[in-house]
Amino acid sequence: xxxxxxxxxxxxxxxxxxHETFTQxxxxxxxxxxxxxxxxxxxxxATVGAxxxxxxxxxxxxxxxxxxxxxxxxxxxxxxxxWLVNTMGMNILFTISSTSISxxxxxxxEQLLFAQCGNSVQExxxxxxxxGRSLKTSGASNGQTIAGAIATGTHGAAxxxxxxxxxxxxxxxIISPQRHVWLERASRPVVSDTFIANLNTEIIRDDxxxxxxxxxxxxxxxxxxxxxxxxxKYLLEGYRQLVPFNDSLKHVMETLDxxxxxxxxxxxxxxHFQVLINQYDLKAGAFVTTMYKRxxxxxxxxxxxxxxxxxxxxxxxxxxxxxxxxxxxxxPILVNTLIKGQLKPSSWTGTSGEIFxxxxxRGKVLSTAMGIQLKDVITVNDIxxxxxxxxxxxxxxxxxxxxxxxxxxxxxxFAPTCVVELDGVQSDQTWNFYRAVWDELDARGxxxxxxxxxxxxxxxxxxxxxxxxxxxxxxxxxxxxxxxESMNVFSSPPLKNLGLDIIV
Numbered sequence: 001x002x003x004x005x006x007x008x009x010x011x012x013x014x015x016x017x018x019h020e021t022f023t024q025x026x027x028x029x030x031x032x033x034x035x036x037x038x039x040x041x042x043x044x045x046a047t048v049g050a051x052x053x054x055x056x057x058x059x060x061x062x063x064x065x066x067x068x069x070x071x072x073x074x075x076x077x078x079x080x081x082x083w084l085v086n087t088m089g090m091n092i093l094f095t096i097s098s099t100s101i102s103x104x105x106x107x108x109x110e111q112l113l114f115a116q117c118g119n120s121v122q123e124x125x126x127x128x129x130x131x132g133r134s135l136k137t138s139g140a141s142n143g144q145t146i147a148g149a150i151a152t153g154t155h156g157a158a159x160x161x162x163x164x165x166x167x168x169x170x171x172x173x174i175i176s177p178q179r180h181v182w183l184e185r186a187s188r189p190v191v192s193d194t195f196i197a198n199l200n201t202e203i204i205r206d207d208x209x210x211x212x213x214x215x216x217x218x219x220x221x222x223x224x225x226x227x228x229x230x231x232x233k234y235l236l237e238g239y240r241q242l243v244p245f246n247d248s249l250k251h252v253m254e255t256l257d258x259x260x261x262x263x264x265x266x267x268x269x270x271x272h273f274q275v276l277i278n279q280y281d282l283k284a285g286a287f288v289t290t291m292y293k294r295x296x297x298x299x300x301x302x303x304x305x306x307x308x309x310x311x312x313x314x315x316x317x318x319x320x321x322x323x324x325x326x327x328x329x330x331x332p333i334l335v336n337t338l339i340k341g342q343l344k345p346s347s348w349t350g351t352s353g354e355i356f357x358x359x360x361x362r363g364k365v366l367s368t369a370m371g372i373q374l375k376d377v378i379t380v381n382d383i384x385x386x387x388x389x390x391x392x393x394x395x396x397x398x399x400x401x402x403x404x405x406x407x408x409x410x411x412x413x414f415a416p417t418c419v420v421e422l423d424g425v426q427s428d429q430t431w432n433f434y435r436a437v438w439d440e441l442d443a444r445g446x447x448x449x450x451x452x453x454x455x456x457x458x459x460x461x462x463x464x465x466x467x468x469x470x471x472x473x474x475x476x477x478x479x480x481x482x483x484x485e486s487m488n489v490f491s492s493p494p495l496k497n498l499g500l501d502i503i504v
Contacts, residue, residue, distance in 0.1 A: 005043070005050040006033040015084055018071040018143070019317075019365055021426065021455070024079040027063055030054065033089040034116075041198060044092050044116060044225070048180055048200075051085075051222055056177030058083060058489045065489050066218050069148030070120060072141070073453035074367050077152060077217055080492035085222075087145060090118035093127055096227075100195035106188065111230045112169065117147035117223050121164075124228075125353030132296075133230040134352050136167040140315035141358040147223045152453035153215045153410050155419065156356070157274040157289075159256060159401035163412050165214040166405055170227035172199060173213065173220060176486045180224070183481075185210045190227060199225075204481075212477030214407035217452050219490050219500065221482055235300060236271065236355055238291040238312050239264045239347045245277065245286045254377045256401060256416065263290050264347075274400040276316065277381070278339045279388050280332040287343050296351070303348035303355060310342040313356035316423035320395050321365040323425040331392040331429075339396065364426040366395075368434050369451035371402075371417040376446050380420055383440050393433045395424025408474045409467060411449040419451070460499025471500070479504045 012029040016022070032050065035043045058065040064082030071078070094114040101109050111133070115124060121135070121142035128134055137158040144154060146164075155163035170184040170191060179202075184190050186205040196203050213220040243249050243262050252261050253275060259267050272291035278284070289312075303312045310319050319342045326334050348355070372380055377399065384397050397420070404415040412419070422437065424430035438457055441448055449466050450456035463471055478487065484503050491501045 002033070002035055003037050004035040005047045006031075006035075007050050007054055008033070015068075015079065017073060017076075017078075019074050021074050021366060022076055022079070024076065025081055026084055027082050029068070029084045029086060031086045031089060034092060040092050040094070044094075045200060047090060047116075048174060048224060051174050051224065052177045052180070054083075054085070055174065055222065055486070055489060059177065059485050063489070064491055065222075066492060067117065067147065067222055069118070069145030070143045072144045072148065073152060074365075074455050075453055076494050077452050078148065079494060082492075087118035087147070088120070090116045090224075091120075091123055092116040093119065096195075100192055100198070102189040102192050104189040107169070107190075107229060112190070112227060113230055114225055114227050115146050116225050117145060119146050120144065121146060121149060122353075122357070125356075128230055129233065129351060129353050132233045134233045136229065136231055137161050138164065138352060138356050140313055140356060141318070142353075142356055143358070146226055146228070150214060150226065151216055151218050151223070153405070153407065153412060153451065154453065155400070155402045155412060157272045157400040157402065159273060159403055159416050160269070160271070162403040162405050163410065165407050165410065166403070167229050168214060168226055169229050171210070171213055171223055172201065172225035173222065173481075174224050175221040175482050181481075183210050183213055184227075208408075208473065209477050209481055211406050212408040212474045213481065215405075215409045215452070217409070217495070217500075219492070219495055220478060221486060221490060233296045233351060235294040235296050235349055235351060236291040237294050237347075237349050238272070238289065238355065240287060240289045240312065240343065241345050242285040243288045245282055249275070249286060249288070250378050253399060253418070254374050256374065263288065265290075265292060268292060274398065276343070277397045277399075278335060279385055279393070279397060280335050281339070291355075294349075300349045302350040309344065311355075311357065312346065312348045312350070314358050316396050316398055316421065317365045317367050318358050320423045321425055323394050326394060326425070326427075328392055328429060331394050335394065335396065365423060366426050366430045366434075366455055367421065367423045368455040369419050369421045370441075371411045371414060371419055371449040371451070373414045373447065374416065374418055377418050380441070380446065383444070384422075384437065387433065387436050387440065391429070391433060391436070393422070393424055394427060394429050395422060397422060408470050408477070409452075411451050413449055413467075413470070414447075420448075458498055460497070463498050463500065475500060475502050476504065
């Protein structure tokens with residue numbers, strides 16, 4: 001590896017995301033590789049300089065620029081028609097010494113880990129396992145980069161904790177060719193003057209700026225590094241079971257009251273709770289996945305991979321794409337056959353990194369995810385079933401539950417949020433079902449948000465309607481942090497369509 005960082009133009013003129021839901025014409029795609037001087041701090045800082053030079057070049061040539069992570073988003077939110085920067089080679093990790101931590105930091109000092117933006121969730125899991133630590137939560141898959149997962153609000157089903165952005169304590173952001181900053185909350189200082197000096201940066205402590213930049217959808221500058229708070233390694237005791245879809249389960253879904261719940265540990269509150277409904281076989285019950293956090297202890301037997309069967313941490317996109325070459329009349333039979341083959345009642349014990357292992361999908365998949373209030377869960381499910389009677393959906397309905405986030409544009413904005421996931425095969429049938437669902441929710445006045453990284457029909461007016469003054473706060477914060485030329489560089493056609501590119 002070269003001593004200095006490398007900025008490599010690939011000359012590519014188009015880009016396709018991981019799920020192949022769209023193709024984006026681009027001016028170029030760059031690959032950034034860290035240098036290898038033997039000093040990782042020096043290498044990290046040198047990459048900052050290389051990125052600042054690239055940003056300056058983008059300004060001079062009138063190009064937009066976006067960081068490219070694991071390409072995991074189903075939507076075009078990460079895309080631009082200018083320059084894309086592949087960050088996967090930017091995966092330095094730093095342990096944090098006591099001299100780098102503020103004396104005012106109120107958390108566990110051993111929990112901090114500083115990760116360069118291109119580290120995948122999988123890489124973080126592997127590192128933390130070795131060091132006796134664990135992520136506080138993650139999505140069902142871990143092919144995303146940490147910066148990309150945070151930027152779009154990737155979530156799991158840890159309804160008493162939150163989504164990935166909720167374990168972030170600090171952000172190192174390159175905002176112009178001349179300036180990069182360390183951003184953290186004023187209410188929760190994390191790093192010391194020594195840390196800031198080591199990064200040759202400046203510190204901004206501001207709760208509103210930090211909360212806005214957390215789910216920045218790639219538009220708050222170039223997020224080069226992320227300080228995350230981890231926790232002591234733990235085990236998850238998990239179960240997937242068929243539970244009658246009756247009033248008892250419905251009560252849990254719309255209240256998260258687990259008293260005498262029809263679950264493996266009754267009234268014990270699980271760490272993770274999700275429900276998958278096969279609308280073509282409701283009599284069989286719903287597949288309910290619960291995971292209970294346990295203190296790490298050996299021996300235990302981690303879950304293995306069963307060929308042609310969904311793993312314990314997999315969500316529906318991992319297998320729903322196997323529905324291919326269908327005709328509408330055959331959808332119920334095909335979905336039933338697939339679900340019976342993929343999902344089996346089971347139990348397991350493992351660490352978070354051993355359970356949430358998926359880094360790919362099989363077949364071509366579409367996924368939309370809507371955040372709704374708990375009180376609307378059963379009403380929305382009834383709507384889905386009614387619409388499915390009119391036009392069979394080539395997929396399944398899933399419900400995950402996530403704690404409300406402080407991030408300004410987090411789609412998990414209800415307290416708590418139920419995430420309704422409609423995962424189906426790529427087809428006109430799926431698109432038509434999505435549109436029918438969105439139209440019906442609008443007609444009934446049911447509030448909902450969209451996962452930024454999944455299929456949606458958002459535009460400027462819809463963002464205003466769904467986020468209100470939070471949208472205004474986000475735009476204001478972006479204007480406070482970035483100079484005008486940088487806001488133009490870190491813009492994109494999707495951002496303009498959402499009405500979030502406004503320069504005040």
